Amino acid sequence: MSRENAVEVHQLTKKFGSFTAVDQVSFIIPKGEIFGLLGPNGAGKTTTIRMLCGILLPTAGEARVLGFDVARQAEEVKKRIGYMSQKFALYSDLTVFENLDFYAHLYGVPREKYKARLESLIEMAGLRGHEKERTTNLSGAWRQRLALACAIVHEPPMLFLDEPTAGVDPVSRREFWEMIYSLAGQDVSVLATTHYMDEAEFCNVIGMMYDARLIALNDPDSLKSDLRGVLLEVDCESPGQAEKIATGLPGVIEVALHGVLLHVTVEKETPQQTLKDTLASAGITVRRMEPVPPSLEDVFISLVEAESRPRLREEIE
Amino acid sequence: MSRMWTVMRKELIHIIRDPRTLGLVIVLPVMMLLLLGYAVANDVEDIPMALVDQSKTDESRRFVERLSVSGFFKVTYVVQSEREVLQLLDEGRVKSGLLIPEEFGRNLSTDESGTTVQFFIDGSNPTVAQTAQLAAETVSQAAAQEILVQRLSRSPLRMELRPPVDARLRFLYNPDMRRMDFMIPGLIAVILQVQTLLLTAFAIVREREQGTLEQLIVTPVKSWELMLGKILPFILVALLNVAMTVAVGYFWFDVKVTGSITLLLILSLLFLLGSLGLGVLISTISRTQMQAMYMASFIMMPSFILAGLLFPRDNMPWPAFMAGYLLPVTYFLEIVRGIMLKGIGVNYLWSSIWPMATFGIVVFFASVFLFHKRL
Numbered sequence: 025m026s027r028e029n030a031v032e033v034h035q036l037t038k039k040f041g042s043f044t045a046v047d048q049v050s051f052i053i054p055k056g057e058i059f060g061l062l063g064p065n066g067a068g069k070t071t072t073i074r075m076l077c078g079i080l081l082p083t084a085g086e087a088r089v090l091g092f093d094v095a096r097q098a099e100e101v102k103k104r105i106g107y108m109s110q111k112f113a114l115y116s117d118l119t120v121f122e123n124l125d126f127y128a129h130l131y132g133v134p135r136e137k138y139k140a141r142l143e144s145l146i147e148m149a150g151l152r153g154h155e156k157e158r159t160t161n162l163s164g165a166w167r168q169r170l171a172l173a174c175a176i177v178h179e180p181p182m183l184f185l186d187e188p189t190a191g192v193d194p195v196s197r198r199e200f201w202e203m204i205y206s207l208a209g210q211d212v213s214v215l216a217t218t219h220y221m222d223e224a225e226f227c228n229v230i231g232m233m234y235d236a237r238l239i240a241l242n243d244p245d246s247l248k249s250d251l252r253g254v255l256l257e258v259d260c261e262s263p264g265q266a267e268k269i270a271t272g273l274p275g276v277i278e279v280a281l282h283g284v285l286l287h288v289t290v291e292k293e294t295p296q297q298t299l300k301d302t303l304a305s306a307g308i309t310v311r312r313m314e315p316v317p318p319s320l321e322d323v324f325i326s327l328v329e330a331e332s333r334p335r336l337r338e339e340i341e
Numbered sequence: 342m343s344r345m346w347t348v349m350r351k352e353l354i355h356i357i358r359d360p361r362t363l364g365l366v367i368v369l370p371v372m373m374l375l376l377l378g379y380a381v382a383n384d385v386e387d388i389p390m391a392l393v394d395q396s397k398t399d400e401s402r403r404f405v406e407r408l409s410v411s412g413f414f415k416v417t418y419v420v421q422s423e424r425e426v427l428q429l430l431d432e433g434r435v436k437s438g439l440l441i442p443e444e445f446g447r448n449l450s451t452d453e454s455g456t457t458v459q460f461f462i463d464g465s466n467p468t469v470a471q472t473a474q475l476a477a478e479t480v481s482q483a484a485a486q487e488i489l490v491q492r493l494s495r496s497p498l499r500m501e502l503r504p505p506v507d508a509r510l511r512f513l514y515n516p517d518m519r520r521m522d523f524m525i526p527g528l529i530a531v532i533l534q535v536q537t538l539l540l541t542a543f544a545i546v547r548e549r550e551q552g553t554l555e556q557l558i559v560t561p562v563k564s565w566e567l568m569l570g571k572i573l574p575f576i577l578v579a580l581l582n583v584a585m586t587v588a589v590g591y592f593w594f595d596v597k598v599t600g601s602i603t604l605l606l607i608l609s610l611l612f613l614l615g616s617l618g619l620g621v622l623i624s625t626i627s628r629t630q631m632q633a634m635y636m637a638s639f640i641m642m643p644s645f646i647l648a649g650l651l652f653p654r655d656n657m658p659w660p661a662f663m664a665g666y667l668l669p670v671t672y673f674l675e676i677v678r679g680i681m682l683k684g685i686g687v688n689y690l691w692s693s694i695w696p697m698a699t700f701g702i703v704v705f706f707a708s709v710f711l712f713h714k715r716l
Contacts, residue, residue, distance in 0.1 A: 115553060130562050
């Protein structure tokens with residue numbers, strides 16, 4: 025285990041009966057990095073994170089967190105990590121302060137640090153003046169920040185966040201990620217799962233999960249530049265019909281509806297004029313067509329397509 | 342260790358923040374004792390009776406008076422025929438009937454050899470039927486004896502009647518044979534069993550359903566710290582229940598504590614630890630609150646029957662008798678009755694104390710071992 029890595033995962037697998045939730049996933053998280061685990065619901069993100077926190081036993085493979093084996097040294101791992109579960113699991117009949125106090129004592133925050141630590145967390149979470157408020161009365165964004173404060177009360181060097189921004193408004197989401205950034209600046213390593221693609225841009229490294237497997241692993245920019253072909257944004261009449269026409273054309277890798285616009289990925293050498301002409305001959309006027317930089321969402325869709333097409337063919341045959 | 346106090350303090354806050362539940366938790370055992378106390382502890386008396394007096398003589402009236410004075414029977418209907426008596430029994434308006442034939446008075450007054458009376462008893466409830474049978478026989482025999490004595494005293498022989506064997510009975514403990522004194526201590530034990538199970542059956546599984554358990558098991562808290570932290574706050578609540586039910590027994594039902602109250606409280610504490618632990622064990626192995634509820638009632642129902650509250654355990658068939666040993670309340674029932682009724686101390690209660698203590702320890706360690714800090 026390298027000293028520079030906070031997390032090392034090797035061929036990690038979890039099966040529930042005959043169902044495989046996580047299938048031979050491998051990655052590393054260098055210290056101080058923010059690792060984003062992306063993917064649709066049910067892809068296996070939560071199961072992965074639970075195994076890394078030592079609360080779910082892997083079926084096969086191994087994972088080390090801060091140098092400790094998650095299967096054999098779970099309690100050692102637990103002392104050193106912060107974990108924020110999907111539902112912001114706070115005690116709703118306890119006040120803001122009581123929740124913080126409870127976790128501070130469970131994690132054994134030393135008495136001499138206790139007061140200053142709780143003060144600074146209340147400050148960080150913007151909960152000053154609300155210490156005596158019962159958690160049940162807090163809005164989603166506040167509950168989220170309190171849950172984060174509870175998770176880092178013992179200043180863990182490794183932080184696991186499972187869908188930390190689910191059900192929170194966009195402004196609060198941005199503020200939340202800024203907090204995560206400042207933590208990473210203090211050498212805290214972070215693993216966060218999300219299905220918001222825009223949030224993934226905040227991460228140093230992204231792992232994309234689909235159907236229990238890690239289908240891509242890289243930094244956001246490389247993922248985008250690795251995208252095969254050129255992404256064209258097409259503004260035209262009846263985009264639904266245009267999608268069907270474009271799909272079968274030679275040189276077209278992929279077509280996806282993007283609101284009222286059409287995103288067409290074509291081979292680099294394919295002349296764009298051909299696509300325009302074909303659409304025009306079908307009676308569809310193209311108002312605008314230009315290459316655009318791909319978003320992570322485009323990358324993800326393209327990867328999923330590449331992943332599921334051969335498999336679909338396999339199943340049919 | 343300090344983590345245990347942390348968990349305990351959190352649980353206490355949960356209890357205090359929910360005053361309505363707290364109120365129910367404190368008041369319900371007392372309500373149960375009041376209600377069930379009257380239901381199970383009353384002696385069978387005033388069995389309603391339909392009377393057909395065809396004799397209508399002093400002798401027949403005296404016989405009926407004897408029956409009502411005994412307190413076991415109460416004449417609620419006076420009718421003319423056997424047919425009417427049977428109809429009243431059918432309708433359930435009376436539980437017993439008495440037919441005194443026309444020749445009753447005449448036969449007795451003329452010193453003839455004897456006469457008969459006919460009792461009718463509704464046998465559907467054995468407890469009532471047995472009491473009625475015993476009362477009818479006793480009262481009739483006493484009446485017969487008195488008549489016999491009178492006749493002999495009037496006879497020229499003037500011999501005195503003295504039974505050759507005179508059985509004398511002395512009741513140790515509960516000399517008035519008050520059912521109350523027997524049932525109330527037992528009822529206190531069983532109510533506490535139900536109460537403790539309900540208090541802790543949800544302790545773990547509620548957090549599991551809320552999702553807070555997942556957050557809890559990623560902390561360094563140890564299983565025993567969590568379990569003990571969950572049990573201890575309820576010890577306070579349940580001890581309050583003990584004090585209140587014993588007080589209600591004393592002031593309301595007039596059931597005295599013959600033995601040491603301190604010993605009663607100490608042994609109650611031991612019992613509470615075990616049965617609260619049993620609740621936590623149920624909570625640990627349940628996946629949902631529904632499952633916990635069902636498992637708890639699987640222990641509650643047998644507590645009423647198998648622990649020896651209503652029926653003596655000695656007469657139970659072997660499997661039922663042995664099953665009783667698996668319930669902590671069986672031992673506690675012996676202890677509570679022993680202290681309240683007989684006033685006996687530790688040396689006599691030892692055979693109940695050690696299994697109860699063992700039970701508590703086993704249950705606690707079982708819940709610690711069965712609770713995994715994993716999902």
